[in-house]
Amino acid sequence: MIYNNPFNHMTPFFPSEQDGEIQELAVQVIQNSAKLSGNIHEISQKGIIKHLRIINSYYSNRIEGNFTHPIDIERAINNDYSKEPEKRELQVESKIHVDVQEIINEILGKDERDICSIDFITLIHKLFYERLPQDLRYVYEKEKNEKIEVIPGQLRQREVKVGNHIPPTHSSLNKFLNRFRDIYCINNLHGTKKIIGAASSHHRLLWIHPFLDGNGRIARLYTDTYMNSVIEGYGLWTISRGFARNRDSYMRNLESADLNRKGNFDGRGCLSQKGLNDFCIFFLETCLDQIEFMGSLFEFDDFIDRLEGYVFLRHKKMIPGKTPLKKEAFYLLKEAYLCGEFNRGEADRLTGLSKRTARNVLKQLIDDKLLQSNTPKGPVHFNIPVHAANYLFPDLFPSLPKQKLVIVKGH
Template identity: 50%
Template sequence: MYDRISQMEPLIPGRISGLEDLAGKVVARSAALVGQLHPESQRPVVELLRLINSYYSNLIEGHSTHPVDIERAMHNDYAAEPAKRDLQLESLAHINCQKTVEEWLLREPDLNVADSGFICRVHKQLYAQLPDELRRVKNEDTGEAIEVIGGELRQREIRVGSHIGPLAAALPAFLDRFAGFYQSDAHHGLMPIIAVAASHHRLMWIHPFLDGNGRVTRLYTDACFRRLPLPGYGLWNVSRGLARRRDDYMAALSLGDAPRRNDYDGRGNLSSEGLAQFCSFFLEVCLDQIDYMHGLLQLDSLLDRIRGYVQLRGAKVIPPPKPGLPTLKPEAAYMLQEALLRGEVTRGDIVRVSGMAERTGRMLLGQLLDEGLLVSSMPKGPVRLALPTFVAGYLFPDLYPVQVLR
């Protein structure tokens, strides 16, 4: 049983040269994403990825709620089946928790996201919004159903696979050590990026809560990247990559759990090489997701996919978001492309861009607003591009599995 904080060492791998190379690529390639789109057009991408992050983070835990169904829940459209409704509510809880964490970071720029108070706060925020059925965990040995109290450290011992977590009584000491070592301003150069990867593992290793550790750790990791801040983060996220390589993710976590192997494997209780392998895996997943989004946000290709979506809608190859809605006229592509390029466009300008007569152009604009492909903050104000899930799957191939609309 782990009851001494020295048993969690090392907290950073001993050999980091290869990890520094990966971390440098993460910083450079993530920052490059920022210049690919107008800042106003980045907002709907960030909002979409918040939803996608929820989908994939819950998928890692074995809970699958399709993004289309998550978006329906965001508009108070819930499944009749209680189990599906609960999963929709779980996804909403994750999205709302992530939004709240982002607001905390804006209000408290000096926040130490590695502090146990912050981590417990995230857990409490998440669990406050979960349905009752998902706030219980079953003891596999006794069959006992145990209520999980949001923000409360576990009071009993746990085993996850072959890993036995630290003793419950020792959790405050382990979390204090975690907070001190990984505090937001403790590292410099490329080390903060490596520390994000290493702390992701060590928080999973501590396993501070009775349930919800994976989701809270990924929300913590999201907060770490935002706290640095890492330019471009939000235009990509790591959960999609971890979910798509779930077996590799679990195997990499196990490597980091391993005890020190020999005299060449660091000086701590745990394997330095195992932690390095986890960090390498984690940073490679980050790079994969950054490169994936870099390809999707290439402007010429994205403009082409907008045109292709409008053509498919016009030819009735793909359905409208709701039965009975009209097809899209070809001129809709000009309007959507202009909104992407300029970020925000007056209604008069976007009608002129279409090349249509005033009356028919305004009718088409009204259709795009009704469908949610364009949005506006005011009834007669400028319009911006939006990315509802019914179109996102076509504009961003493979971002998530496309589902036939019901």
């Protein structure tokens, strides 16, 4: 089927309102995410969200077949690249994903943008692809034995087929994307319709397939931006982790929502109502699963125990490659996490150490990026470097060898 009419061919735009399960799931996502956010100090959230951008990059790229470990992504952020060309290329892709997340955040922090507009969606693509090395900006078309350059921010200029799905013609993309914007613009939606709009628009953007390459990554970056705008606490959990861990279900549900309407009991649109309903249920259940997982990691007593256990392991020289920490370092990390930040001059009071020793412990924590500061002498706040993440947040991402958590109470 050739899709040229966005008013008919992209319908239905939302799951059926009669589906009470979807409404109930949407309410749970909103409430549970807000509860998770309320349990963590606002300043501490910033350090956690910064770390989770690396994790988000890891899982989003994993969906595309790039398995660059978060430790290697962090190395790339610090301009420490592998000497192996293939591994270096994957590091570059993953680092760019992190960079683009931060740039989008900065842009939205300065002025309001319509994130469903053609301008913003093409901006995401432009930000990603203009940072790629020139030799990574090509796709290969087997049938024509042709190498095609992907122009950053440019809508595709040819017809494509994605599995069994034939997206709209390239000449109709502007019409479809303008209709997409009219339907899913956040300002036009209210209540649970906003998060349901995030789910629906995630599929419909992939269905339109606006770019020659990178549609999956761009759709997930778009959805992260959308979710950040409508869900309190988003960023403390990310949906890409859930998609990657259930990749087969993710792809299967996307394909199901691509299908044309099946008979009189499958809605009144051109596409399958059941397919879209099922995808939205999968999307929202994935949200709940990730919120629950991250919530379990932030259970107060358990997290503080893991924080103390990490310092104990460092103190006992049980973490390879890391210098020992004084056990009193735990009190500084705990204070920063619970209170958001503390003044450097309080280090001796918090640890019970002499001023000089406390300053040295504080410096070591800053050097190890367990604490950070916005200015050289300003207050310090909690941070999560990747090298500590698997001890503090077990199962957040795959461990490297010998990275296992030991909880040590009473030390």
